[in-house]
Amino acid sequence: MTTSRERILRAIAHQEPDRIPIDLGGHRSSGIMAIAYRKLKDYLNITSGDIYVYDFVQQLAIVEPEVLDRFGVDTLEIGRGFALDPADWRDWVLPDGTPCKIPAFINPVKVGSDWHIYDPEGQLTAIQKQGSLYFEQTYFPLEHDTGDDFTHLSYAMDKVMWASLGSPPAPLSFDESAPGGRRPNPQVVERARTLRATSDRAILGLFGGNLMEWGQFLFRMDNFLLLLAMEPRRVHRLLDKLTEIHLASLETYLAAVGPYIDIIVFGDDLGMQTGPQISPRMYREFFFPRHKLLWETAKQRADVKVMLHSCGSVAAYIPMFIEAGLDVLQPVQTSAQGMDAGRLKAEFGRDLCLWGGGCDTQQVLPRGTPDEVAMDVRSRIDLLAPDGGYVFQQIHNIMSDVPPQNIVAMLDAVNER
Numbered sequence: 001m002t003t004s005r006e007r008i009l010r011a012i013a014h015q016e017p018d019r020i021p022i023d024l025g026g027h028r029s030s031g032i033m034a035i036a037y038r039k040l041k042d043y044l045n046i047t048s049g050d051i052y053v054y055d056f057v058q059q060l061a062i063v064e065p066e067v068l069d070r071f072g073v074d075t076l077e078i079g080r081g082f083a084l085d086p087a088d089w090r091d092w093v094l095p096d097g098t099p100c101k102i103p104a105f106i107n108p109v110k111v112g113s114d115w116h117i118y119d120p121e122g123q124l125t126a127i128q129k130q131g132s133l134y135f136e137q138t139y140f141p142l143e144h145d146t147g148d149d150f151t152h153l154s155y156a157m158d159k160v161m162w163a164s165l166g167s168p169p170a171p172l173s174f175d176e177s178a179p180g181g182r183r184p185n186p187q188v189v190e191r192a193r194t195l196r197a198t199s200d201r202a203i204l205g206l207f208g209g210n211l212m213e214w215g216q217f218l219f220r221m222d223n224f225l226l227l228l229a230m231e232p233r234r235v236h237r238l239l240d241k242l243t244e245i246h247l248a249s250l251e252t253y254l255a256a257v258g259p260y261i262d263i264i265v266f267g268d269d270l271g272m273q274t275g276p277q278i279s280p281r282m283y284r285e286f287f288f289p290r291h292k293l294l295w296e297t298a299k300q301r302a303d304v305k306v307m308l309h310s311c312g313s314v315a316a317y318i319p320m321f322i323e324a325g326l327d328v329l330q331p332v333q334t335s336a337q338g339m340d341a342g343r344l345k346a347e348f349g350r351d352l353c354l355w356g357g358g359c360d361t362q363q364v365l366p367r368g369t370p371d372e373v374a375m376d377v378r379s380r381i382d383l384l385a386p387d388g389g390y391v392f393q394q395i396h397n398i399m400s401d402v403p404p405q406n407i408v409a410m411l412d413a414v415n416e417r
Contacts, residue, residue, distance in 0.1 A: 004074035005262060008202035012263075012305050012327055012353045014389040019072075020381060020414055023355065023393040025063035026075030026204045027265050028055050029309045029331055030356070030393040033133065035400035036407070037061035038098045043404035044070065051100040052089065054079060056165045057126070057135045059094065060397060068201075071411040074391075078205045078261055081195030082188075095133055096400075106165055119159055126161040133400050137161040142218040148234045150241040157245070160217045188256045196260035204307070205261035207253055209246045209294050211239055211287055212268045212277070228282060235286060243290045250297055258302030263328065266294065271312025274337050280316045292324035299325065307355065311396065313337045315344065322351045331396045332357030334380070341383045349389050357384060359394040359410050366402045370409035377413040385417070 002010075002018045010017040025031040032040070034053045041047075044067070052062040062080070063073070083089070089101040092108065102108075108115045113130035126135040141156035157163055196203060210217075215224040215238065227235050254264075268287070270277055278286075295306045307328035308321060313336035314329075321329065334341045334357045341357055348354075357380060359365050364376045384390045392414045398407060 003200035005200050005202045008074050008391060009262060009305075011388050011391050014350065014353070014387065016386070016388040020385050020417055021074045021202075021391045022072055022411065022414055023075040023391055024068070024071060024073045024411070025060070026073075026077050026202075026393075027206055027307075027309070027330075028058065028060060028077075029267075029311075029396050030075075031055070031058075031060040032063065032398040032407075033400040034059050034061040034100055035094055035096050035098060035133070036398050036402050036404070037063070038094075040067070040404040040407055043408065051094075051098060053092070053094075053100050053102045054083070056102055056106050057161060058397060059134055059400075061100075072415050074201055076195070076199055076201045076203050078192060078195065078203055078257055081191045084191075095128075095131070117161070117165065119164055123159060125159060125164060135161065135165070137217065140218060140220040140223075143220050143223060145219070148237045150238055153238075153241050154245060156218055157214065160214075162217055185256065192257040192260040202262045203260060204263045204265055205253070205257055205304070206265050207250065207298075209250065209266045210268045211242055211246075211290055212270055214242055215239075225277070228278060228286065232285075239286060239290055243293065246294055247297060250294065251301065254298065254301040254304075258304065261302070261304060263307050264298050264302070264304045265307045265309060265330075266291075266298075267309040269309075269311045270317060271310060271314040271333070271336060273312060273335070275313045276316050277312075280320070283317050284320060288320050288324055291321075291326075295325045305353075311336075313339055315339055318344075318348050318352065322348065326352065328353040328355050328391075330355040331393065332384075333395050335360055335362050335395065341380055345384055345386075345389075349384075349387070353389045353391065354384055355391040356393045356395055358392040358414070361395045361397075361399065361402075365394060365406055365410060366399060368406065370405050373406045373409045374413040377410055378417070381414065381417055 007017040007021045011021050023030045034051050038051050046066055049064050053059050054062050088104050090104045092100055092102040094100050108117060115128040116124055117126040119125050123139055125139045127138050128135045141159045298304055298306055305327040307330055308326050309330050312333055315338040329352055332354050333339055359377050364373055
């Protein structure tokens with residue numbers, strides 16, 4: 001009998017598996033918002049278990065084994081092996097009033113009708129305004145910086161919302177007291193090993209390694225796009241330092257969890273709804289060589305497949321992604337310009353596993369009927385699944401307003417193929 005891990009790896013190897021592999025919650029762009037997850041549990045008459053919000057910024061829920069089994073989900077995120085003690089969590093309330101648990105290291109402060117997050121030095125870094133369903137970044141550490149000495153870049157990165165509110169765990173620590181020093185923390189290694197031994201699902205390791213996005217997180221998006229065009233030497237210095245930081249983290253990360261993950265997930269949102277954020281020429285100059293170095297290093301350090309999460313219209317970059325060694329592209333936003341599913345499969349399906357594109361989350365999933373959702377899924381599978389090289393997930397996360405019956409219709413439609 002084929003295991004979930006085998007099914008996923010066969011799909012990535014462009015072999016048609018016994019059925020279409022399914023990802024739900026295997027990483028932070030294939031999940032479900034906690035409000036929608038609570039509604040799904042109610043719809044399925046699942047009354048056990050609390051709602052655990054592991055991604056506080058996007059307010060994504062941990063998908064429990066009962067739900068994973070119900071829909072034949074083939075993936076797990078390495079973080080599911082961590083934060084297992086009740087002391088790792090604290091009580092909170094979602095915007096719709098649903099009680100939930102959030103990571104204990106996060107301390108949201110109510111200010112008027114809004115929620116604020118402050119760093120240890122008292123800097124306001126993120127706000128969830130009344131009526132909003134997620135947190136927004138409010139502080140950009142290098143917004144007014146004019147220098148090109150990035151010696152203290154790590155300090156600035158720690159003050160960015162996406163780092164300070166990162167989902168548990170953060171298995172990037174060495175045990176400095178170990179014989180010889182700088183060995184992976186044994187507790188991290190043991191928990192990763194245990195997760196691997198107790199599940200036959202494919203395990204994804206969320207690494208990140210973002211480059212374009214870190215420039216935007218640090219300087220603010222508009223400022224960083226201007227820097228790319230007007231101060232290329234300064235941007236190269238920044239990206240060199242970022243890559244140095246990422247390579248050091250990658251070594252630590254894979255030393256700890258590399259033997260226990262099947263896929264390492266990198267991120268860099270390079271596309272928009274209407275086209276790429278930057279020209280292919282600019283991508284090749286600034287990002288291609290550094291992505292290539294990071295992805296090649298990952299494969300040298302561990303037996304892993306490399307996934308890139310990149311939203312929007314990224315078709316113009318795909319030949320360079322493949323040249324740089326990418327194995328898997330996610331979320332395959334077919335609603336963006338130039339991202340037609342049939343074209344992507346025909347042009348790149350032999351060289352790249354397409355992970356996503358399985359249901360339109362902008363219009364069909366939240367607003368269609370269950371029959372319309374199932375029809376959308378079937379039509380996409382017919383284009384993307386033949387000859388392998390495909391893993392199903394909806395395009396990015398399931399938002400809070402998606403009716404539970406549509407989620408069921410979507411996943412059941414996959415399992416019927």
